[in-house]
Amino acid sequence: MRISKEPEVRKREIADNAMRLFCEKGYEATSMKDIARAVNVVPGLCYNYFKSKYELYEYAITLYADECITPLIDILQGEEESLDAYYKKIVAVFIRNDGKEKYHDFFHKDGNQLFHKQLEIIMNDKVQPYIENFIVRLNKKGQLKVEDPKSVSRFIVYGQSPIVNDDALTPKEKTDKVMSIIKLLLK
Template structure:
């Protein structure tokens, strides 16, 4: 009797996420069904619902996986004090402008999507950005304490998280607006970091 190839649960879960990511990227959230995902892996509904509660659940998992793969390494770099602060500022700019911008393109943030469709995208984007606040707060404090950036706003350890949250969510809002609008309402997402640079001028 041929031995059945049984995959590790985490391997099977990741396979479903990988397949779903490709389908969502190609066809959009609303045009992909759980049945479509299962057809790609020749799986039964019970297998899908063992790992995910719904299509919405796996959609959020796909976006979270993207963030984990694309952005976590940059956050690790931001915390690495062996790397020059100026170099880490460049990494921060890439994280805010390039990687999050690519995320909005990959997951098709668009006014053409339904409110429900875009709500899942925006929820995941804002939820995940919230995880960066602590790291960015420490990065700001480090820059102030090491005289790398000016502190014109009275930032200290008591209020730094509020500043970090305001800046990150503001930058993401600019990028989000840039992604869904066209024409005269379109913004320049690179301007998000220019504003940050104005708030925290570098000392020379």
């Protein structure tokens, strides 16, 4: 029996199953046939949505990046009374989510460093403008006096990655290190 689904629902279903299989079998060992089988559709249907396995992967990684950074973006766009209130919310969200992300195991698996680097770049590129706007907004309110919000936001976003991605550190250790640097930059 054929089940018809909205295109975005079907695309998401295909992407979720593909990422699950990439986690289980590895990217290289997973075929479009495997993905179609997991979704319970014919392979041609997957190709209606994605020209290749790599295009499917790019779609899935972008969805995942959005899911990971949305809580941070929501905080950055909020209206808190103080800079410390923002810091506390960001730390709480990070500690609650670190290592528990949907596809954490795939991106942190030995041999998947390039996939992880792709994810890191996508996430950083997406979140950097929000941090820049955050700094500009707090400058206007008189809570910050950052002369070059663009450069500082870039330094914060791209500079924190090695610390945030260091699995030898606990989430608390990561936030302590990153937040102490951010506080120095945003004085």
